[in-house]
Amino acid sequence: MPPRTRRPGPANVARDGSPRRRLPMRLLLPVLVLVALMAMLMLRGFVHSEILADHRVRPPAATDKVPQKILEGGPVIDTRGGRTETLRMPDRHVVLTFDDGPDPTWTPRVLDVLRKHDAHAVFFVTGTMTSRHPDLVRRMVEEGHEVGLHTFNHPDLSYQSKKRIDWELSQNQLALSGAAGIRTSLFRPPYSSFAGAMDNKSWPVTEYIGSHGYLTVVNNTDSEDWRRPGVEEIIRKATPKGGKGAIVLMHDSGGDRSQTVAALDRMLPDLKKRGYAFANLTEALGAPSAHTEVTGLELWKGTAWIVLVQASEHLTDGLVVGLAIVGTLVIARFVLMLLLSGAHARRVRRRDFSWGPPVTEPVSVLVPAYNEAKCIENTVRSLAASDHPVEVLVVDDGSSDGTARIVEAMGLPNVRVIRQLNAGKPAALNRGVANARYDLIVMMDGDTVFEPSTVRELVQPFADPRVGAVAGNAKVGNKDSLIGAWQHIEYVMGFNLDRRMYDVLRCMPTIPGAVGAFRRAALERVGGMSDDTLAEDTDITMALHRDGWRVVYAENARAWTEAPETVQQLWSQRYRWSYGTMQAIWKHRRALVEKGPSGRFGRVGLPFVSLFMVVAPLLAPLIDVFLLYGLVFGPTQKTVMAWLGVLAIQAVCAAYAFRLDRERMTHLISLPLQQLLYRQLMYVVLLQSWITALTGGRLRWQKLRRTGVVDTPGGGAAPGRVPADTADRRPVA
Known part of the structure; x- marks a missing residue:
């Protein structure tokens, strides 16, 4: 007897016979939450005489018709x-x-x-x-x-x-x-x-x-x-x-x-x-x-009405408390970022500041690449122009678009291609580490280009033997579009305020995949890159903290990356980042109870990351919910002034970040629009990540479509040379 096949039932079939599409739970749940929230707020406005109220008082009229x-x-x-x-x-x-x-x-x-x-x-x-x-x-x-x-x-x-x-x-x-x-x-x-x-x-x-x-x-x-x-x-x-x-x-x-x-x-x-x-x-x-x-139905209807009103009152009270918490957190974070980022900038820019003797030893640069045909040539040429001695290892992770052939055809010295079946970015990086000749390892993305001085700036902190990893300064290369400009603001603020703050607090949460450097010994002690999470960069950074290594930020190690150019690509990228960050936090949750120097990240870093990268952003939409509520139901003037006040604080922080990074202020023109549109998208992405995590969903790595618009900066610099006595220290696997 042939096996039975399950056919779609009438409830799952549209009138034309095609399968009926169901709204995914990750989208349905946010919509239901939003509808319920708006319904409760409307009910609150209703019972507070903010809807349908009419308080006009009539002028005196004639009385001839009154008995x-x-x-x-x-x-x-x-x-x-x-x-x-x-x-x-x-x-x-x-x-x-x-x-x-x-x-x-x-x-x-x-x-x-x-x-x-x-x-x-x-x-x-x-x-x-x-x-x-x-x-x-x-x-x-x-x-x-x-x-x-x-x-x-x-x-x-x-x-x-x-x-x-x-x-x-x-x-x-x-x-x-x-x-x-x-x-x-x-x-x-x-x-x-x-x-x-x-x-x-x-x-x-x-x-x-x-x-x-x-x-x-x-x-x-x-x-x-x-x-x-x-x-x-x-x-x-x-x-x-x-x-x-x-x-x-x-x-x-x-x-x-x-x-x-x-x-x-x-x-x-x-x-x-x-x-x-x-x-x-x-x-x-x-x-x-x-x-x-x-009695009867009339009593039930009245009771239900009171229950709903009380629920809306309690919900609103809770939202007000949440808004107060978010406001306090946002302001406290901004003040902390301004103070600590300023302290960091003054410290590293002092004339007498030094990590130690200049680091001149050669560096292995790993470039994991999967279908990067449009970008890989610019990436490799930017590395070849480095003013620091480097070897470049392009690990082709099963590309089907000829990425490896493009690199081999370039014929550049000190550039090797390692091929492997598609196994994911963590596996590609580990393969690169195994084949790297040198003890200082730089990792970057296949869509990123370095300035000639990037590698040199990135490895100088390794003069301090306590430093296990260094975060570079990732910048948006395609910032001419509106979405690109919004991400440019986000990157500049994130790297020049957040990372400086975390550096001073010694709890850097992430070495960006686009530009980061590691000491080989540090990587080996924590087991290398892991595929336990979708944020392997955050995962390895937290592991290094727990192993007692210092993780620092190098502001002049600039890398230009291609940011997503469509809303769909941006959604996919940030969805993966958010979900991966949650995975990493959960994986390293035991750091909260660890003692000793390695426990500092658990006592300070992990709570900071959880609060400012997961919890606070999830509650931050309350600001916009109450903005909309205040505009519709009042007090409109106070609501607008409060929102403008928050925007002014963000503008001050953004302007300070742009000044620290020596960026033109003209891109800040789009900041108000970013707060109204781009930020909302990030909220929904984070909410979807929460729902995926809470419902036990799995998220796969989502490859972004690249265009190769980010070109090599500072072209013309001579390729970095590798000393002959160390060129073949590690064999190719």
Whole structure:
């Protein structure tokens, strides 16, 4: 019987019969995270009255359409079922009403005073504040107070459509049902006053709201506590005249309400001694309770709403904390880079600075090459022009484009080609080390060109026997395009600030593959280049630190490399770098607990690398998220100023790095655009690397397409010669 083959099922086949493509998890997860984050931020803006809010207050209008008995009537207006009635409070009955809450600071204090004096009140709450502070509304109900609606977003309803009014009421009820499990029949319009202030604009709204079963409650005694006129004045204005009943307007939100709380604490016992009672509205009117218990689906919907709002609040609070952490880290890193890079530059540029006696011994330069036909000739010619004696070993790693033949056809002295089946860059480098004749070994990429002095500058630190490896200064050769210019800024800042800082701290994280030098003894002691990670350069550097070697930076050892010229190539390269760095950090995690001189990297370097190269960049998008949020919802001016401040700090650091590296400042013109576009791409790449690592995914080496646009700098220099007595010290394998 032939073996069964699995055919794609209907769920995996498109209508035309072709297999349906699924969005990879590494892309789907970031998209879902972004959508969820934006949804939560939108919800936060919604419940903070930053979306759909309309706080306009209408000018006075005519009153000819308002029934006279309403204008001359009491503060409770009943338009339910087509009625047109008003109600007044009985004598010596005071109904205290509080608008705009609940507030997390002042509402609890108001409730404490009411409980202290055994008094009840009516709280007209907004949906936004109820959604954010449901525990306070729950406390109001549990302590016997009545709750009324004050709309969701506190707009002037005279400007709103019936659809918007319905939404304000239903959303306010939804929040109330989720917070306290009740509905209410009491309503107070925002910006309302006495019944006599009703006009042709507000009266139709009152009639419409009544048709939905609500009692409209205004007031006939205004404490004017919102003006903060002083405790004595609030008491005077809130006290009913002639023993009459009153509905008193006060506020438990919207600003500092300390005077309101103090006035309430003095007024309640005073008026009680004079025979006043402080009851709920329905108690004073002898009517059924305004509250109705909510059950079933309505309760579930309200509860779900409160849960979502609370989640958005906690998420936002977490994002704010994360933003503060990121801001602190970014600023601290910039300050540290400026201070330490300046100290490094002053130290190595002193006239009396020296690593020791000049290093003049020959050097083996290894060039691992895989399909580098377009670049290899420029690379080899730049090495042949070196002013330091070198041998060049081009290790052809199974190229299929004739790379090895191109080098052999050049016929340059001291240039050898070693062929091997494709085994990867680490294997190619190890093969080169095994065939190298000299004890100082320089490694470079097949798409990179050296200046004539690069090798000489790169090996001078080896005069110090403690130095095991040296990082050179990699620079972008194809920086004329926009993507190239952005990478040029990144490289200059990275090498002239980051590497100087790490040099001073003695925890250099990476010897760049484009330009680095090693002592053979150091390589042999750590086992050579490893293929355990996709960042073999970072891996070997960390291994050298753990073995006790010093790793330093040579600013004048410049190498010009071809940076990716398309977004796709850039993505592939940085994805590999990010993932490989994470692999290297995980591989060398035991350095954190190692002791002795070799443990310095674990105590300082590994935490620095993890924090500044993995964690901080992952959180850095919070700056842009809040920039977008602030631009849309405000405060726009403060948001723009904050972002410009961060950009100014980065510009100062970039300008200082360009000055240290003697680069033209004109490329910094694209810095703002880099921060808006290029940085976002790097964030997504890093996030994708995190997801690949967390989901156990594997990432293969991704070869970049080269163009060979980086030419030999300083052409014309004589090739470096190798002393005859050492030319054949190591045989070719």
